Amino acid sequence: MATTATEPEAQKRRLGWLRPPKMEEGGTMALMDHLKEVRYRVTISAVAIVLTSLGSIFFYRELVQFIMQPYYTAEAQVRAANPAAELMITNDGVIAPFTLAVIACVMSGLVLACPVWMYQIWAFVAPGLVSQEKKYALGFLGAAIPLFLLGCAVGYVVWPKGIAVMLGFTPENMDIVNLLEMTAFLSMEIKIILVFGISFLLPVILVALNIAGVVKGYQLGRARRFVIFGTFVFAAVATPSTDPFSMLALSLPMTILYFLAEIICRILDKKKGITEETASEFAVDVEDGK
Template identity: 50%
Template sequence: MARRLSFGWLKPPRTPPDGVMSLGDHLRELRYRVLFSLVWIVLGMIVIAVFYNQVYTFLAQPWLYARDILSQTNPELSTQMVLSGVTTPLSLALKICGVGGLVLASPIWLYQVWAYIVPALLAKEKRWALTFLSVALPLFLAGVTVGYLVLPQGISVLMSFTPESVPITNLIEIDKFLELMLQLMLVFGLGFLMPVVVVGANLVGVVKAAQLAKARTYVIFGCFVFGAAATPSTDPFSMLALALPMSLLFIAAEVICRFNDRRKARKAAAELAAP
């Protein structure tokens, strides 16, 4: 007798009303959410592969903008885009499809991350999941967009260091350029998610606004260090374009946490004063 194929092991365990789960249930929950996210990422990769030529042209636009800037600021500079290696076109296509699938599936995996981190929340507190997704997704996409927009200026800054005393042709490898661009977009997207993580930690009671205020100077300094270390283009313009928004977003997150702590304090005082 043929054995029936079952995919029940892929289903997540049921969360008890009190939110307490065993280690095995947590691991099964993690397996489910990782596999579910990977399926949607692969579907996003397939969509990018179908429209690969259009996506490729879109990703090449920052270089075209940077070339226009260079033609005005340094008209004597000679540049040429090249693609070297037999396997380079394939590896480049895989990288573009992978990052594109990650971006397209960001609403799915962002929600899965949140849903796994806060399984122990009460039902009335889980309403923050929708708020988390509605804020995290625009911030992530905004960071990706900023990374895309600042790249031309960063390229022009870096290319301006080419010496003019000797005739030199800058050979720009398109695969290295697009790899740099994809890394920059992902770094900006993830960097813009920092305030969501901070506010989420405050909502579940992990950190307080007073603690954030004490650490503000160190966090802002860390934002600039992160901006300098994480931006693959290494130019000061890209570093500031990442560090300044991250610092402002952290301050905004601190203000939100302060209002939330005051709301919790008023609610606790009202409950104590109630007969």
């Protein structure tokens, strides 16, 4: 009987990593529990990505066609500008077609599972927030998902133009064939799409920092010129294609989103009664020890 009674407990301990650790009554959690929760959140996110990737296998041919469409679009644009231009995409190795299918499915799984892994990020942060902040956090989650998907969509649309711009430098009336290796091409496409998707989360991050009291709206206004310059530098470095069109296509939306975040932060600060003058007075009081 004693052995039978302990079996459920032993099984519960073995499967304990499948459940997030419980927070103590005071709203605190030990360091090891925090690490266990990180493991739990990462595991759930990874499982969601794996499952959506496996589900994508059933229509991977359509996915391959979808991720190759930017190449076909760019090819048509290059040939329209230079009819003599020669473009060819190649597979290097016997397993290259299989690698292509895997990349297509994982790429699909990462995008389709974004509500799950974004929620896991929120669920990890939420216990440390008060009820009012949790309400804002749900709003962030609702804004982050469409912004991320919008950024990915913009990157997908911009990518063909970036290819066409770079291949447009091929000299005319010369017997030159542009060979694009499939793996390198897809790697660059994935980077472009993810960079755009993550960059479009800029306003969500800034507003979150404002609600947390780290950044004020007037501070964003002061830093505006430097941030605009920084977005262009970031876009030039982050876009792997290095063409000016992709750089502008990333930096301009980021600049607009920064302005949007600044407006939202100023509105939130106004509701709290925070202005540049009151913030300066508070800083003086702190320095005087009042």
